[in-house]
Amino acid sequence: MTVSSELDVCHESQLLFRRLLANDLTQQDRQRVLLHVKGCSACAAILVAQKRDRSETAAAPQETDSGFLMKLAWVLIITSGVVIAGFFLWDLAAALWTDQSQPVWLRAALAIFYVGFVVLFIVILRQRLMARKTDKFRKVNQ
Ligand SMILES: [Zn+2]
Numbered sequence: 001m002t003v004s005s006e007l008d009v010c011h012e013s014q015l016l017f018r019r020l021l022a023n024d025l026t027q028q029d030r031q032r033v034l035l036h037v038k039g040c041s042a043c044a045a046i047l048v049a050q051k052r053d054r055s056e057t058a059a060a061p062q063e064t065d066s067g068f069l070m071k072l073a074w075v076l077i078i079t080s081g082v083v084i085a086g087f088f089l090w091d092l093a094a095a096l097w098t099d100q101s102q103p104v105w106l107r108a109a110l111a112i113f114y115v116g117f118v119v120l121f122i123v124i125l126r127q128r129l130m131a132r133k134t135d136k137f138r139k140v141n142q
Pocket residue numbers: 009010011013036040042043044
């Protein structure tokens with residue numbers, strides 16, 4: 001009985017190590033875990049090992065942070081770029097389309113070009129969305 005309840009305390013403490021190292025515990029939980037680690041060499045060893053792992057992988061969160069900012073920057077650039085390019089292309093298309101002095105073949109080619117551009121945009125968007133779904137699946141599986 002005593003052995004199993006001691007093991008429970010160990011297990012409970014070990015579950016909190018990650019949050020302890022992340023400074024994500026209440027004062028009370030923190031003291032409880034530290035008190036247990038002082039008196040339990042097995043848990044102390046595990047905590048030291050986790051701390052070492054954490055400092056070794058400390059660069060990883062920074063990478064994902066800048067990765068997020070990078071993605072944000074790209075989204076902003078692409079979104080505004082699409083709006084600006086769309087405006088100029090639309091303006092140009094409207095000018096050429098309504099200009100009766102242009103030959104019909106040129107106006108038809110222009111229309112086909114724009115339809116192709118829209119289809120391309122939809123295909124790329126669809127690929128991006130599908131890639132995103134796969135990424136999410138990978139994260140869940142890990
Ligand atoms: Zn323990």
